[in-house]
Amino acid sequence: MSPVTIFGLCGAMVAGLGLYGLLVDPRPLRKLLSFNLLGSGSFVIFGVIARRGAGAGFGGDPIPQALLITAIVVSFAATALAVALILRLFEATGGVTLRPDGGTDAAAAAPDA
């Protein structure tokens, strides 16, 4: 089993772990962390595909590598937006929950703006 395949299997496992965390933990920030894990696991699999496309004197196929750089930057932007949403929900309601009725976290604070 070559190192590249081992990295690919690692990426598959991290993606599975991320999916489990996304489904199971009720806290939105933990879901965000797990979602990032799911994303970066799939990036590793794409990186394995890039590595296997080595040729013409390059160590890997450069097109997937460039797409991966774009993907990492865009996923950071999405994470920053998600964090801003979570913090705004916390400021507005005093708790962070995805339950429609507000759950046990909703405090008496009324939403502003």
Added chain:
Amino acid sequence: MNGATAFAFGIAALVAAVAAFTVAARATFAATIGFTAYGLLLSLIWVGLAAVDVALAEAAIGGGLTGVLLLGTATRLQPIDAAAERPGPALRGLAAVLSAAVAAGLAAAVLSLPDPAPTLAPAAAEHLTATGVGNPVTAVLMAYRATDTLLEKVVLVLALAGVWSLARDDMWGARPGPRYRADPKGALAFLARLLPPVGIVVGVFILWVSADEPGGAFQGATIIAAMWQLSVMAGLADEPALGRGWLRLLLTIGPLTFLAVGLGGLWLGAAFLAYPPAFAKPLILVIEFAMLATVAATLALLMAGPPQRRSDP
């Protein structure tokens, strides 16, 4: 099992273990630290996959910036961290089965990748000299798929607009984030005086060297954004008010330059974003330096959050 395989197995096992810790940790703060460590270890996997530009991006943006952003958020949410009810064992079992099935499917896909692998490397190499750069990843980002990079920058600005739109109505155009204060004689202030000049030079260098060596505009911009964040957190600088004209100009100069070059290519040349062969390298450099300024400002402001205060409290 030779050395390379053993090393790969070791790194892969470590990364999977840290990812498992991130998912399983009870305290969110510990999970966030695990996630930052995961990002940094993942860079080693990228180097092992011969993708050094991606390794730089992962270490800087995936590990560094995302980690700092999530650490700050975890700290602010710490009071309510424990007040959450986990789903019952039946639901958790079902989720585990589903996740295992997805992981198994991905692993099967990895193990059954076609051999010989399809690749675009020869096509990329064929026209590399015409683009004027030696690093094929830079050529892809700035020449072959320049439209993707243009749209990526627009996505960054859109995300920033989304973050700003979460401000309270009366705070539009105000300063983002809290006013940090640190001991002026302490270690943080010392580092914030020492590192930024070095960091700015390193960031610009990583951009400059990306023409022929691994590097890139995004990676360099992240380092510069991190230097700004360090200065702000040590209290040596304050975030600007978001309504300022020069800030808005800084945030849009990158996409506008890119768009101008693209439209110039449409008007004077063959197609949108077509570079005339003699001017390919200078045009790419102009776009990249404008990009550096915009992306550094955008990343720094994404970390700062929505505007929330008018002046020093």
